[in-house]
Each structure stands twice: as structure tokens, then as C-alpha cells.
Amino acid sequence: MSQPNAPLIGAGNTRRAARESLSGAASRKVERPAPLRQAVYEALLDLIVNRTLKPGQHLVEIELAEHLGVSRQPVREALQRLQTEGWVDLRPAQGAFVHTPTDEEADQLLSVRNVLETHSAKLAAEHATAEDVAELKALQREGVEALKQKDVERVVAANAALHARITRLSGNAVLAEMIATVDRRVRWYYAPLALTRGKDAWNEHAELIKAIADHDPEAAGRVMNRHTERTRTAYQAHIEGNESR
Template sequence: MTSLPSGRRAAKSSGPLSAAASRRVERPAPLRQAVYDALLELIVNRTLAPGQHLVEAELAEYLGVSRQPVREALQRLQTDGWVDLRPAQGAFVHTPTEEEADQLLAVRSVLETYSAKLAAEHATATDVKQLKKLQKAGEDALVAADVDRLVEANANLHAAVAAIGRNKVLSEMIGLVDRRVRWYYTPIARPRSRDSWNEHAELIAAIADGDGERAGEVMHRHAEQTRQTYHDRKTTESN
């Protein structure tokens, strides 16, 4: 922990920090963070499904750790909205509501529409080549009917578009919603399949042409179609 300058240390007993003089900033333990990341990834890829009961002892055994870091991770996952802790029942993977999904996918649509416009304005030949490589990875996953690879390829391509736009703040904001987008996208990766990757190809063509307006329109339509497919799936499941 970084110390206060010596002059400040001498005066702190009479200053506003006196009430918290014995407190220290605790750096997160690597194991605690590793357990959190592992559980979050299991939730995002739906190995741990929405609504599933999470038993500390089982998770600890699966991850090869004690129950304490698992308990701490579950508490943090609740704070972050991934887990519900129910009194006298335990922990459960959060089940997203229609409203939550709609709000997130709507925000994603706005951010990535602008991201696509910027990408078209800044893309180099090397950038376009990289996008086409990522597109090929997605098409290969589609042929193999590999959902995990489809989800990964989709996330990689969208992240690349954001990076090409050269707007660091926008890229960071898109990154913040990426895991939840993956969470929602996983069950519809196969239904969207061919349409989604055709839309990606159209987007890459617009970026390669430097056509920001067209790139934005394609991305907006693409994001809204994903949003609609998610809602259609939820409606079908509830009937």
C-alpha cells in the first residue's frame, strides 16, 4: 500500500482520516479473483444455467479450492447481478428478465452502431484483412455447428470493429457489456447462425468501402435482429 507523505502521517490523527486510521486497502487475492472469473465464465457460457442452484461444496470441489473463496465469489457475483442469494435457500444463477435483456441489447445497439461508423472511417487495409479472418473463423464454426466457437467468433469480431474505431472510451464501454451480450447470445447463436454471419459480411464490406453511414445502418439492423431473435425465443419458451 502506498504510504502517505511523512508530513501527512504526523498530522493524520487530528484530520478527517483519524476515524479510519487503522484501516488498510486490501489487495484482492489472486485465488479469489481466479475463482470469481472461473464461476463467471461458467455462467456466461451457460455451463451453469439460469436458475441453477449453486452449492458451495460442489463448486469448491469442481474448482479444486476451499469453500471460502467460492463463498466470497458468490457474494461478489450477487453484487454484479449474476447470482441471486436467497435466504434459507442458497445461491442461484440469476435468470435475466425480458426487461433486463431488452435494456442491455438496446444499449449495445446504440454503442455498436456508432462503433461501426467509426470503424468505416478509420479502417486500414490490415484492419479489413483481420475482420475477414475473423469472419472466416465464424463461418468455419457455423459449418461445424460449434456453438461455443460461434459465440467466441462473434464476440471477437465485434470487439475488433470497436477497436478499429480508435475510440478507447467507446471500446471500453462495449467491453463492459460484452459478457452479458455473450450470455444472451449463446442460446440464440444457432438460430441466428447464417443470417448473423451474412450480416457480418455485409458490415465488413461497408467498412472496407469506408462507408460510415452504411456500416452504421448494417450494424443497427444486425443488433436489432439479434435483440428480436432473443425475444422471439423467450416468447416461444413461455408458450
């Protein structure tokens, strides 16, 4: 999944960019007694998913270690694990870089998400109680308010929480596990779209919640299918727009 031919920025600039990204992020010291390797891995993954560390950015071990308040060894181990999972590219004689997803990777993942979440929405419409619907509406209000404030992190978190709640309402543990495996990567792809998709996405959420409240599986599946497909199309347009600059 690495991209050895991707253009590189000068070493000084990349190190400066890394320092600025980390200094601008909320301080996150790794807390013990959580297993150190796991804690560092989770912390770095969060920084990648929320795009504090951006695709293509050079990752400097000593700077990451200082930011997290740990030694370089667990950072090195976490980077190796992140490379195995496709979040980081380790390039010989160049170092570690946040992975830049290819168009094909993104399209495949968002296609799978469409299928899984469409089925999830249908099942949620069959099982949701009035209390469940009230919780979905509360998450909807949180997302709309975050959008008004143009708070990308809050919008992404509210979007993920709403979709996760619908998944739990499906009552299908296997389906929930499968969706969970793609959730973080979906959040990673969604972050640049959170504001541009904004109003349309949350209007679609409202329509979806209504279908679930009405216990209409076909309508819920149809709305979710359209919703996730529009996100997929918006991501493609976002990538094409960046490439044309």
C-alpha cells in the same frame, strides 16, 4: 434483481444437475499465483456466461469448490460478488442460483448495445486499414466454419471477437470501455441464439465488413444497427417461445 417467486426444483435434482453440468465442462482448476478471489470469480463467471451453469440453476458451494480445486471460502466470496453484479441470486434459506434475466433487463441491455455498436461501426469504417479488414475477414471465416460444425462455444467466441475488433478499430477508448462493460452479458444472451441466428447473423457480418472495407460510415452504421436490432428481436422471440412451452 432476485426472483424469490421463481419455481424451485427439488434439492436432489438441482444438486444432480449441478454435478452433471460441471462434469460435462472442461476441467478448469484455478491456477496460482493469481489472486485467488479474482481467479475463482473469473472461473465462475465464465461458467455462467458460456451457460455451463444455466439460468435458474442451484449453485452448491462444495461442488463448485471441488470443480475448481479450491476451498469453499473463495467460492463463497465469488458468489457474493457475482450477486452484487447481478449474475447470481442469493436467496435466504435456499442458497445461490444463477440469475435468470428478466425480459426488461435483456431488452435494455441489447438496446444500449445497439446504440454503442452502431456508432462503433461508423468510426471503424473511417479508420480501418487493409490489414484491419483482412483480420475481420479471418474472424468471419472462423465464425462461418464454427457454424458449419454447430460448435456453439466457437460461434459465440468468434462473434465476440469480431465485434470486439470492430470496437478497437473505432479508436475511441471511452466507447470501447463502455462496450466492454456489456460484452459478457451480451455473450450470455447470445449463446442460445448462436445457431438459430447463425447464417443470417454471419451474412450480416459479411455485409458489415464490406461497408467497413469501403470506408462507408453511414452504410456500416446502418448494417450494424440492423444486425444488433435483429439479435435483440431474436432474443425476445426465444424468450417468448420458452414461456409458451
